[in-house]
Amino acid sequence: MTDLTQLTIAEARTKLQAKEITATELTDAYLTAIDAHNAAFNAYVAVTHDIARSMAKASDERLASGKGGALEGIPLGIKDLFATKGVHTQAASHILNGFKPDYESTVTANLWADGAVLLGKLNMDEFAMGSSNETSYYGPVKNPWKARGSDADLVAGGSSGGSAAAVAAHLCAGATATDTGGSIRQPAAFTGTVGMKPTYGRCSRWGTIAYASSLDQAGSISRDVRDAAIMLKSMASTDLKDSTSVDLPVPEYESALGQSVKGLRIGIPNEYRVDGMPDEVEKLWQEGIAYLRDAGAEIVDISLPHTKYALPAYYIISPAEASSNLARYDGVRYGLRVPGKDIIDLYEKTRAAGFGDEVKRRVMIGTYVLSAGYYDAYYVRAQKVRSLIKRDFDLAFDAGVDAILTPATPSAAFGIADKEMAADPVKMYLNDIFTVTVNMAGLPAISVPAGLDNQGLPLGLQLIGKPFEEETLFRAAYVIEQSAGRFEPQKWW
Template identity: 65%
Template sequence: MTSLTDLTLAAARAGLDKRDFSAAELTDAHLKGIEALNPRLNAFITVTAEVAREQAKAADQALGKGEGRALTGIPLAIKDLFCTAGTRTTAASKILGNFVPPYESTVTANLLRDGAVFLGKANLDEFAMGSSNATSAFGGVENPWKRAGDDTVLVPGGSSGGSAAAVAARLALGATATDTGGSIRQPAAFCGIAGIKPTYGRVSRFGTVAFASSLDQAGPVARTVEDCAILLRSMAGFDPRDATSADVAVPDFASACARGVKGLRIGIPREFRLPGMPAEIEALWQQGIAWLRDAGAETVEISLPHTQYALPTYYIVAPAEASSNLARYDGVRFGLREEGADLKDLYERTRRAGFGDEVRRRILIGTYVLSAGYYDAYYLKAQKIRALIKRDFDEAWGKVDAILTPATPSAAFGRDEKQDDPVAMYLNDVFTVTANLAGIPGMSVPAGLDSKGLPLGLQVLGKSFDEETVFAVGHAIERAAMFTATPALKAAA
């Protein structure tokens, strides 16, 4: 029999429905895995074992009455950026180290409505700012994968590194995550799992700690494309409490996985062939193209000419919005407070003690580009380029149904590699930021291993609110890739 922690979410749901095992047994198996591995991986900041067991007990009662819902009894990890009523929510920052929200985010409320079990709060880069999960005030997360013959500690990617590591290591069947410039897709690729950033507005941002409000979007990570589809259906939906939430129907994403790609036109953007791109990344991309052709799709070379400006545009827009959003953390209303001689001194001491180096750096960048004399030269110009990037995609959709690119420019790197070079770290987002700037959906699908045995992902981009096609293409790649490799560190059977 397959270990309970090795089941996919879909298989676990089927097993619970048939009463092959109980929600309590499924939850306990994952809690045992967390107990054994989390001291090393540090994927969870807070483990809510007792809450999980109570939720599992309620799930078994519901299943026994035939009242199971879409996620009844399914154990999940919740990125510690989503407010959870009565459970500490830190955003991996000292400034929110003891914050216990009195309310539930819409995403977590939707998951609870559908019967999910919450194992705990997953680690992340502080305020979701980072590509390595090394900026967390609670310590970095270790990627459960290892290079062949090498015990170097690898990063899981960021900012949703704790979510991705937990799922890859079989400590949860799925997890919530957020993506501002690649924070779902990059860690999914680094950890050998699937992850989708939906269309901006598809999932409510209410109750999710804000980084950059025009870019942030919540989505799921899980071990398969279908599992992501199941989770996204529960997470998504219109929310009047979020002014950017779209009042559009939520389709059955899981059924779209089986559509196939016959007759679809898949765009291959020439601008994503970067100088010095590793041969393994290019080879995987070409393999993905061949898989889709074999499945009946047509591939078309397209141009997204303003792609070259995406990264600098992102690193103006995102810090600008972050500097505004993080102004609320002042030590007065909630969170950390450092006493000062006067109010200004209190503000300065609190923010100095509460924010880490990367968050401070982005606040300073954002404040600078918004300041008098620089607003027009930087922020306003970046917004104009953002509009051009979106226009590139709008024109491409007249020719193609979806776009295929690499997910990341490399496999996972060592914890002590690149960390001292902020620019090198920012380049990790080179393939992912365009989707956030344009507001379109993007998914990373595990598609192969590099020469050192580390996972690599392919990225599928789609039209706004056409996640169904993204899932169909992603599932076709998954089926062709037959990715069955597992990390060195995972929950025992």
């Protein structure tokens, strides 16, 4: 029998429904792979062997009786930001040490209702703050890809680095992820996987540990565009527990794949040609344009003039919201507690020991920009810039553009403990230069693998869509995927 971990979600679904394989066999294949290879990547921070086998057994019973759900028997990895009842949920932070919630996030509850199987919790940047998965309390995630002729370890991107690495290394069939400023699309681009960030409000945020509430959105990392469509169908829902959840029907996303893109107008923003961008990223972009043009799409130049202000505005708004959201972690009711001589001392010692350097940095920035005398100068001004960024997109879409094509990242994956990145946090923040605008405007976007750089490392292209028109993104991304092909790392583990 073929290695079951090689199957995409769609392929596994077909075999499960035809009773060619069982959910138990598929789950055991993934658990065996995790036990053998997770140490090479540090992708999982908790593996739920018993729960997975129990869920797989229940899936087999439902499949046998013809009552299988849309994801029946499909083994998934869950980012450590999603609450999973009775299971390790710590946002890869020491401050949530030992926390196991007695509730389930809406997104994971939707997946389990459709029959998916929980393999375990995936590593990430602490509280989703990072672009390289190096801020995790559990240590960095290693990318399954290596540069040609090199044995150096590369980052898997962040904050959803564990999700991206696990999918690329076939340690799960697909994974949940979250995106606040690029945390799905950037690691997907770094690992040759597909990263889907839906419209803000399409997936519930209830039960997902908050970083920046007006920017956070749940999504997926998968092996191909079809799997991304399958996962979003199950993850998306209206939720009365989340006031930002939108009451709209969830389409059959998979039916959009293979539909013609003839007549679609694809916008190419001039402002995404940034100084110092490698020639190979520009070349890849031109290839993506050609793929869509050859398939019948119309290519139009557009302007998004406020793009240059997106990164600084994002790094004011997101830390401001984080400083408020993270105030709840004080050592009193759950998680880490470091005793002190009084309640204030307990707070200070717990937070000092519990939060990592990057989280502390962002909390301090956020507290500063919200403080008296600086609120108007920084936070209010950043929110005005955010409105202008959204208006740029609105004008482009009002002018008849159906989707926008850009690079996903300014480069391929870089080395773990890269000295330049470590010495200058701003260099790390620049990894989000092509992705943050989407979160600021609340739009859907997908990163799809489109080629390899001159070192043999994957590069991705990003498609940005109108609010709640994810089907258009799946149509266009499928064209790029069919033209560019799929990319797998050379196995070294």
